Amino acid sequence: MIIPTKEKGADISRRDLLKSGGAMATVTLASGVTLMSFGGKAAADGLKPGARWGLLIDAGKCPEDCSACVSACSKEHGWEDNGLDTDPQWIRKVTLREKETGRENSLPVMCQHCDEPPCVDVCPTGASFKREDGIVLVNRHTCIGCRYCMMACPFKARSFVHEPVTDQRTDSPRGNGTVEGCNMCVHKIDRGDGTTACVEACQATGNNAMMFGDLNDPESDIAIAVSTYASVELRADLGLNLGVRYQNI
Amino acid sequence: MKTLLVSVLMMAALMGAPVLAEGLLPNIPAALGEPHPEGNEFWRVNHPAILSHDRDLTVLDGIRDIDGSIKTCVACHAVEGPDAAPLTVASPEHACRTCHDYTAVKIDCFQCHNSRPEAGDWPAVLPSLGGTPESLHAYLERISQ
Amino acid sequence: MERITYRELRSTPKVWGVMALCAAFVGAAGLSVLYIEHHGHIVTGMNNQVVWGLPHVFAIFLIVAASGALNVSSIGSVFGKMAYKPVARLANVLAVALLMGGLAVLVLDLGRPDRLVMAMYTYNFTSIFAWNILLYTGFMGVVAVYLYTLMARGVDPRALKAASLLAFVWRLALTTGTGSIFGWLVARTAYDSAIMAPMFIAMSFSFGMAMFMLVMILTTSITRRVYSPELRTRQARLLGVFVAAVMYFVIVHHLSNIYLAKKGAYESWILLNGGVYTKLFWIGQVLLGGIIPMFLLFHPKIDTRKSYVLLAALLVVLGGLAQLYVIVVGGQAFPLEIFPGFEVSSSFSDGVVNAYTPTLLELSLGLGGIALALMIAGLAMKFLRIVPENLSDDNVDPSLLAD
Numbered sequence: 001m002i003i004p005t006k007e008k009g010a011d012i013s014r015r016d017l018l019k020s021g022g023a024m025a026t027v028t029l030a031s032g033v034t035l036m037s038f039g040g041k042a043a044a045d046g047l048k049p050g051a052r053w054g055l056l057i058d059a060g061k062c063p064e065d066c067s068a069c070v071s072a073c074s075k076e077h078g079w080e081d082n083g084l085d086t087d088p089q090w091i092r093k094v095t096l097r098e099k100e101t102g103r104e105n106s107l108p109v110m111c112q113h114c115d116e117p118p119c120v121d122v123c124p125t126g127a128s129f130k131r132e133d134g135i136v137l138v139n140r141h142t143c144i145g146c147r148y149c150m151m152a153c154p155f156k157a158r159s160f161v162h163e164p165v166t167d168q169r170t171d172s173p174r175g176n177g178t179v180e181g182c183n184m185c186v187h188k189i190d191r192g193d194g195t196t197a198c199v200e201a202c203q204a205t206g207n208n209a210m211m212f213g214d215l216n217d218p219e220s221d222i223a224i225a226v227s228t229y230a231s232v233e234l235r236a237d238l239g240l241n242l243g244v245r246y247q248n249i
Numbered sequence: 250m251k252t253l254l255v256s257v258l259m260m261a262a263l264m265g266a267p268v269l270a271e272g273l274l275p276n277i278p279a280a281l282g283e284p285h286p287e288g289n290e291f292w293r294v295n296h297p298a299i300l301s302h303d304r305d306l307t308v309l310d311g312i313r314d315i316d317g318s319i320k321t322c323v324a325c326h327a328v329e330g331p332d333a334a335p336l337t338v339a340s341p342e343h344a345c346r347t348c349h350d351y352t353a354v355k356i357d358c359f360q361c362h363n364s365r366p367e368a369g370d371w372p373a374v375l376p377s378l379g380g381t382p383e384s385l386h387a388y389l390e391r392i393s394q
Numbered sequence: 395m396e397r398i399t400y401r402e403l404r405s406t407p408k409v410w411g412v413m414a415l416c417a418a419f420v421g422a423a424g425l426s427v428l429y430i431e432h433h434g435h436i437v438t439g440m441n442n443q444v445v446w447g448l449p450h451v452f453a454i455f456l457i458v459a460a461s462g463a464l465n466v467s468s469i470g471s472v473f474g475k476m477a478y479k480p481v482a483r484l485a486n487v488l489a490v491a492l493l494m495g496g497l498a499v500l501v502l503d504l505g506r507p508d509r510l511v512m513a514m515y516t517y518n519f520t521s522i523f524a525w526n527i528l529l530y531t532g533f534m535g536v537v538a539v540y541l542y543t544l545m546a547r548g549v550d551p552r553a554l555k556a557a558s559l560l561a562f563v564w565r566l567a568l569t570t571g572t573g574s575i576f577g578w579l580v581a582r583t584a585y586d587s588a589i590m591a592p593m594f595i596a597m598s599f600s601f602g603m604a605m606f607m608l609v610m611i612l613t614t615s616i617t618r619r620v621y622s623p624e625l626r627t628r629q630a631r632l633l634g635v636f637v638a639a640v641m642y643f644v645i646v647h648h649l650s651n652i653y654l655a656k657k658g659a660y661e662s663w664i665l666l667n668g669g670v671y672t673k674l675f676w677i678g679q680v681l682l683g684g685i686i687p688m689f690l691l692f693h694p695k696i697d698t699r700k701s702y703v704l705l706a707a708l709l710v711v712l713g714g715l716a717q718l719y720v721i722v723v724g725g726q727a728f729p730l731e732i733f734p735g736f737e738v739s740s741s742f743s744d745g746v747v748n749a750y751t752p753t754l755l756e757l758s759l760g761l762g763g764i765a766l767a768l769m770i771a772g773l774a775m776k777f778l779r780i781v782p783e784n785l786s787d788d789n790v791d792p793s794l795l796a797d
Contacts (some may be wrong), residue, residue, distance in 0.1 A: 093741070094741040126516050162436040249733070
């Protein structure tokens with residue numbers, strides 16, 4: 001019996017009823033799924049308790065002319081940037097030039113998956129929320145499109161869908177009038193891929209500027225990396241404890 | 250009330266001739282997978298509640314093996330369109346629309362969700378558009394077993 | 395001294411003409427909303443960098459003015475200036491009407507206005523926006539009770555006093571909430587300041603009084619009723635004080651920002667190099683909305699003349715809209731600083747001033763909000779005994795006006 005963390009009492013009892021006579025349903029549906037060959041690898045269902053998924057980005061390894069992570073994200077989630085101010089960008093490449101020294105640098109910026117996300121604090125309906133494994137998401141079922149989260153986000157990580165969308169990626173629903181942003185490829189994490197589209201793409205280019213992993217698992221590569229080498233958070237002054245860290249900015 | 254209405258409609262569909270179905274009842278296309286073990290009437294009545302319950306499991310807790318997954322619904326209930334691709338909800342023959350148009354219940358699922366399986370996930374065999382009284386009758390027979 | 399009598403407005407072509415004009419604007423706003431809802435916000439000037447635009451300027455103006463309009467009534471009941479009592483009913487009605495107009499604009503600009511009900515049954519208690527939902531709906535309830543104690547016969551004066559005090563405290567909380575929508579945005583240089591809350595309260599006194607005087611002057615002229623020149627002059631001078639208070643907060647806000655090195659870039663932009671925002675600040679907000687009205691309202695010869703008071707109130711409203719445009723849109727147009735110490739560029743407008751050009755749709759939605767507020771107030775005046783019939787100087791006790 002699975003009870004969602006934020007369910008209403010009435011729904012649970014209805015689910016009990018359903019489950020008592022519905023054990024077959026899962027099996028049959030699952031066989032239906034196999035028949036039509038979706039699915040993929042079997043993985044433990046549900047989020048990993050105690051995890052804190054994060055990214056480590058090495059700006060020193062990120063060439064200015066490479067945007068493999070951006071294209072991969074766009075393809076994975078079905079958003080398109082055609083250069084309009086109203087087009088969404090879940091991830092973007094930012095070029096930096098140090099004012100005093102003139103040193104240039106380049107890195108990708110996406111939702112930083114704060115531990116204390118301002119977008120979650122300000123959202124009137126609770127649609128902007130943080131999963132227990134640290135991923136900050138928009139629940140489009142309750143988003144009313146007020147855009148207060150976009151006002152509050154220190155990283156411009158969110159976009160508002162300005163026009164009707166069709167033929168979305170089935171694993172990444174998105175629609176007119178709601179706010180969206182990097183979801184750390186939550187569908188990939190849930191099915192146990194252990195990586196995100198941007199990280200996969202970055203590794204495929206051979207730059208290896210991005211790393212994905214569980215910051216709370218001391219054995220993980222990312223936890224070892226951040227405990228060994230210096231890394232920083234963006235706008236550390238805000239004290240938001242970000243899930244995305246950068247090196248060599 | 251809704252349950253009653255659906256039951257009456259079902260009864261009419263089961264007893265009544267295909268001729269009646271053709272004229273008055275929604276032309277629901279046959280689905281591709283195994284019939285729901287709980288029966289179609291159960292799902293006709295309960296699918297909104299199950300869908301909205303299970304969506305929270307997925308969105309909030311990452312549980313993706315659920316009964317009411319819209320991704321699975323649209324794949325199993327896909328209907329082939331004229332271009333040999335599954336129809337989108339823009340078509341009145343889309344499985345969801347046949348009934349929702351008939352009952353005048355507006356849904357906003359497909360403002361965000363894709364109303365058909367993705368190109369890579371298209372089932373090998375798509376049921377073609379129902380439409381004929383025979384196919385509907387066959388479908389009703391199958392689900393009534 | 396006669397007893398003040400209140401009467402419904404008579405059905406005259408002028409009254410219905412004003413109503414019809416308001417209805418036309420409301421209708422146009424409705425069409426704009428349908429158009430935006432159908433095509434998405436892409437048809438507006440708003441974008442992913444400037445997410446709140448002209449509709450929010452109007453909405454926040456109306457919401458802020460609503461709590462200020464109530465103040466006219468509080469001056470009588472809470473602060474004991476009995477001369478204000480005859481206009482208390484209108485002040486209450488106008489407060490609710492302005493709030494309704496503002497909320498309508500705010501709600502209709504949502505990406506999914508059809509889902510507004512979500513904001514009622516999924517509720518995030520850490521959101522200042524969500525608190526405001528309670529503060530706004532509660533305001534209407536509290537003001538309704540207050541209005542009842544003003545209008546019903548045989549109400550215990552202590553009940554009136556209690557209701558008016560509650561309404562006064564509530565409106566302070568409400569405007570604090572509205573100001574904090576911006577004040578608590580830590581990420582943006584233009585906001586992130588506790589002064590936003592008291593500044594918004596000062597703005598509400600000023601905008602609310604201006605809207606009240608405009609409505610009072612308009613109503614009394616088209617219905618040929620009297621708006622005691624003595625009372626009007628007193629209110630005009632008070633409006634001048636409120637305008638000065640707003641200017642004070644604006645000066646303190648900018649001076650504090652200039653003193654902080656990290657906000658220096660923003661200040662030099664908004665005060666000197668911000669293009670349309672700099673012009674709106676100096677010409678719209680400071681000159682037209684501040685200095686000229688203060689001159690008109692404090693000048694001992696001019697402040698007694700209706701046309702100049704009317705002009706001053708209009709300028710305060712225009713200056714207020716300019717001020718909110720500078721705050722709301724200007725604050726978002728200034729580039730968000732993610733990498734202090736670096737010059738940045740990207741495909742997502744990093745490091746550049748964000749563009750925003752409002753469309754006619756947004757203007758029509760905003761004006762529709764004002765029209766809706768006036769229409770609600772007008773209908774209330776038409777069918778309820780709200781506006782005094784004989785508010786002449788003789789019937790306003792001059793001794794009660796004394797400061």
